[in-house]
Amino acid sequence: MTNLSVEAIAQIEQPLPGAPDNWKRFFSFSTDHKVIGIQYLVTAFFFFLIGGLLAMVMRGELITPESDLVDRAVYNAMFTMHGTIMLFLWTFPALLGLSNYLVPLMIGAKDMAFPKLNAVAFWMVPVFGFILMASFFVPGGPSQSGWWAYPPVSLQNPTGNLITGQTLWLVAVAISGVASIMGAVNFVTTIARMRAPGMYWFRMPVFVWTVLAAQIIQLVGLPALTAGAIMLLLDITAGTSFFDPAKGGDPVLFQHFFWFYSHPAVYVIILPIFGVFSEIFPVYARKPLFGYKVVAISSLVITGLSAVVWVHHMFASGTPGWMRMLFMATTMLISVPTGIKVFAWVATIWGGKLRLNTPMLFALGGLTMFVFAGVTGIMLAAVPFDIHVNNTYFVVGHFHYVIYGATVMGMYAAIYHWFPKMTGRMYSEGLGKLHFALTFIGTNLNFFPMHPLGLMGMPRRVASYDPEFAFWNVIASLGGFLLGMSTLPFLLNIIGSWVQGEQAPKNPWRAIGLEWLISSPPSAENFEELPIVIAEPYGYGKSEPLVSNPDALEVAHESR
Amino acid sequence: MNPAEVDQSLNTLGAPSQPPAREATHGHDDAGNRMFGFIVFLLSESVIFFSFFVGYIVYKTSAPEWLPAGVTGLEIREPAINTVVLVSSSFVIYVAERFLHDKNIWGFRGFWLLTALMGSYFLYGQAVEWRGLSFGLTDGVFGGTFYLLTGFHGLHVLTGVLLQLIMLGRSFLPGNYDKGEFGVAATSLFWHFVDVIWIILFVLIYVWQ
Numbered sequence: 091m092t093n094l095s096v097e098a099i100a101q102i103e104q105p106l107p108g109a110p111d112n113w114k115r116f117f118s119f120s121t122d123h124k125v126i127g128i129q130y131l132v133t134a135f136f137f138f139l140i141g142g143l144l145a146m147v148m149r150g151e152l153i154t155p156e157s158d159l160v161d162r163a164v165y166n167a168m169f170t171m172h173g174t175i176m177l178f179l180w181t182f183p184a185l186l187g188l189s190n191y192l193v194p195l196m197i198g199a200k201d202m203a204f205p206k207l208n209a210v211a212f213w214m215v216p217v218f219g220f221i222l223m224a225s226f227f228v229p230g231g232p233s234q235s236g237w238w239a240y241p242p243v244s245l246q247n248p249t250g251n252l253i254t255g256q257t258l259w260l261v262a263v264a265i266s267g268v269a270s271i272m273g274a275v276n277f278v279t280t281i282a283r284m285r286a287p288g289m290y291w292f293r294m295p296v297f298v299w300t301v302l303a304a305q306i307i308q309l310v311g312l313p314a315l316t317a318g319a320i321m322l323l324l325d326i327t328a329g330t331s332f333f334d335p336a337k338g339g340d341p342v343l344f345q346h347f348f349w350f351y352s353h354p355a356v357y358v359i360i361l362p363i364f365g366v367f368s369e370i371f372p373v374y375a376r377k378p379l380f381g382y383k384v385v386a387i388s389s390l391v392i393t394g395l396s397a398v399v400w401v402h403h404m405f406a407s408g409t410p411g412w413m414r415m416l417f418m419a420t421t422m423l424i425s426v427p428t429g430i431k432v433f434a435w436v437a438t439i440w441g442g443k444l445r446l447n448t449p450m451l452f453a454l455g456g457l458t459m460f461v462f463a464g465v466t467g468i469m470l471a472a473v474p475f476d477i478h479v480n481n482t483y484f485v486v487g488h489f490h491y492v493i494y495g496a497t498v499m500g501m502y503a504a505i506y507h508w509f510p511k512m513t514g515r516m517y518s519e520g521l522g523k524l525h526f527a528l529t530f531i532g533t534n535l536n537f538f539p540m541h542p543l544g545l546m547g548m549p550r551r552v553a554s555y556d557p558e559f560a561f562w563n564v565i566a567s568l569g570g571f572l573l574g575m576s577t578l579p580f581l582l583n584i585i586g587s588w589v590q591g592e593q594a595p596k597n598p599w600r601a602i603g604l605e606w607l608i609s610s611p612p613s614a615e616n617f618e619e620l621p622i623v624i625a626e627p628y629g630y631g632k633s634e635p636l637v638s639n640p641d642a643l644e645v646a647h648e649s650r
Numbered sequence: 651m652n653p654a655e656v657d658q659s660l661n662t663l664g665a666p667s668q669p670p671a672r673e674a675t676h677g678h679d680d681a682g683n684r685m686f687g688f689i690v691f692l693l694s695e696s697v698i699f700f701s702f703f704v705g706y707i708v709y710k711t712s713a714p715e716w717l718p719a720g721v722t723g724l725e726i727r728e729p730a731i732n733t734v735v736l737v738s739s740s741f742v743i744y745v746a747e748r749f750l751h752d753k754n755i756w757g758f759r760g761f762w763l764l765t766a767l768m769g770s771y772f773l774y775g776q777a778v779e780w781r782g783l784s785f786g787l788t789d790g791v792f793g794g795t796f797y798l799l800t801g802f803h804g805l806h807v808l809t810g811v812l813l814q815l816i817m818l819g820r821s822f823l824p825g826n827y828d829k830g831e832f833g834v835a836a837t838s839l840f841w842h843f844v845d846v847i848w849i850i851l852f853v854l855i856y857v858w859q
Contacts, residue, residue, distance in 0.1 A: 204684075275687045275690050278690050279686050279687040279690060283682065283686055284683070309693065310694070313694055313697035313701060314701045317697075317702055320802075328787060329788040330793075330794040331794060332794050337790070340712070343705060
């Protein structure tokens with residue numbers, strides 16, 4: 091393709107990634123997985139800011155023991171919407187965006203298996219985001235029953251309207267579920283059947299393994315929540331009594347349906363982050379990933395175990411003793427594959443030539459906080475301890491270390507690491523490091539105090555509390571405001587660098603992977619010729635080529 | 651879907667996980683991808699039914715009051731006839747598929763239409779049964795689970811019949827099915843799925859009383 095003349099190049103009318111009207115395709119029904127990936131990421135980050143704003147109002151309420159900033163009902167609506175937005179409109183779509191962008195590039199495919207389905211699944215995100223936001227404006231306000239919508243609380247309908255915050259919440263979650271199933275079918279098919287020649291299972295980057303493991307969880311777990319949600323919706327709208335104890339229903343059954351999906355959902359969130367860690371550490375330590383095959387397989391082990399741990403959320407729900415023991419054991423067992431990964435990452439970093447730039451700092455910070463969250467997770471898995479701190483701030487602290495400490499830090503690491511590939515521009519390292527420092531300090535200030543608060547007995551989801559809890563709450567609130575501020579250098583960096591950053595080369599990090607063999611940003615069709623993979627991933631320190639046709643991959647007329 | 655791209659999809663079913671050793675320049679097995687994706691979707695869909703079944707078993711074994719007042723049980727004769735019709739339609743649709751495979755398009759249309767008619771009879775029988783029942787959706791967890799399970803399954807039967815009619819219509823496009831048809835194979839698979847679900851449902855609701 092290098093023999094094209096200059097005139098021929100000028101005649102080709104391609105949507106050049108660097109063209110001036112380039113931004114328009116991000117507002118179109120594009121079927122390009124890279125455009126969809128960025129659409130997901132930007133949409134999700136918008137909702138991240140809304141969810142964060144709600145969290146800051148809540149922290150503002152909790153900075154004093156009295157309930158003085160917002161009405162208690164408004165406070166209930168806020169923590170419900172905060173949790174729902176952060177899970178269904180930030181972490182899930184953001185990770186789907188990352189997976190959408192990276193999986194086809196990493197396995198050497200020109201697009202996803204079903205590009206149109208992919209676009210439809212994305213456009214459902216703004217739709218259900220809009221429906222969820224609309225619940226602020228219906229009589230009675232948004233749902234107040236928390237993101238888990240336990241009956242009988244979620245069955246209450248004091249206004250008597252059919253369209254309440256709770257029904258809108260259920261509709262939004264249902265649409266989110268449909269979109270997630272579409273995405274999961276697409277990812278599993280793509281990974282199983284669209285790999286480039288020579289890209290055998292055990293040559294796939296760990297990120298692809300973790301996406302596969304996470305999407306299998308969606309396929310198995312999400313339908314259970316759908317079943318529970320259908321029954322809850324019928325209870326609210328049609329007058330059935332599935333979960334209404336006053337009419338012979340069983341509210342605990344809803345908890346089973348809910349947690350059978352919603353605990354594994356945490357693994358849907360954290361598994362791709364494990365993948366991000368596994369991609370980033372070898373690059374900036376200049377060493378192959380330690381124990382690649384074991385790390386890859388342990389993702390699927392987590393998928394398997396994730397289906398048998400859900401009752402640990404229900405130790406205080408009148409669960410029989412044998413069930414408590416059984417699920418305590420399975421829950422602790424899941425720390426084995428997770429621990430294997432942590433040891434593999436530490437062994438990868440150990441003795442490496444570390445380069446502490448922004449993505450590496452975020453990955454290291456995320457790993458540290460994940461280990462902390464893992465320790466408190468094991469504590470919570472023990473029935474006696476869990477009964478003691480059930481529904482206290484200890485639980486809130488634990489999962490925010492997972493969801494913010496590990497997941498959001500990992501997301502930031504991934505965004506910085508692949509930013510040059512996605513935009514063709516380099517980000518500002520100084521602003522990136524400032525962003526890291528603010529995020530790391532803010533996260534610990536915000537979420538560490540929740541642990542002593544929980545041990546002291548402060549319940550979660552309250553707008554007012556005993557003055558003895560004030561000290562740690564003030565620190566947590568300051569941390570919360572700092573976290574809000576920490577997004578400013580990030581936004582400045584991302585927008586500024588995208589507009590006028592330095593041009594990025596193909597492979598600024600000297601990383602090994604198919605996505606780094608093509609231009610930044612890649613052309614619409616990714617690869618001129620499908621790569622023929624001849625080596626295992628992470629060949630750092632070895633001088634073996636990854637593909638046999640590196641010069642044929644580039645789409646010639648779009649090379650810079 | 652683009653019929654020009656459609657290949658004999660069932661041929662690719664046997665080895666969905668083979669390493670993709672395809673031509674290096676472009677293209678992939680679209681029909682095979684669709685079938686693989688559809689099977690993944692059906693597996694996922696079956697978990698919804700599985701969840702409803704588990705819910706039914708939990709309610710039946712633990713509910714303080716199972717049958718609503720004045721209800722003694724379910725009549726089994728009519729539903730059994732319905733079951734026979736639905737289960738045999740799975741064999742009829744298979745015959746239709748064989749006719750298509752052997753390029754006998756009118757044989758395919760005949761048996762395909764027969765399948766749709768048997769599915770419609772099933773829906774009719776279900777409607778007749780619902781009309782004759784003395785309890786409703788809101789009569790305790792028994793009424794709730796009964797109408798939820800049969801209704802959700804009925805929606806799937808309705809979807810299957812509609813898909814069959816669409817595929818029947820598409821068979822009149824000239825040359826459309828010359829190289830086999832993903833839609834026909836997928837509809838057929840969906841029909842078998844709906845059938846197996848009904849057998850479990852029938853055993854749970856009607857046989858186990």
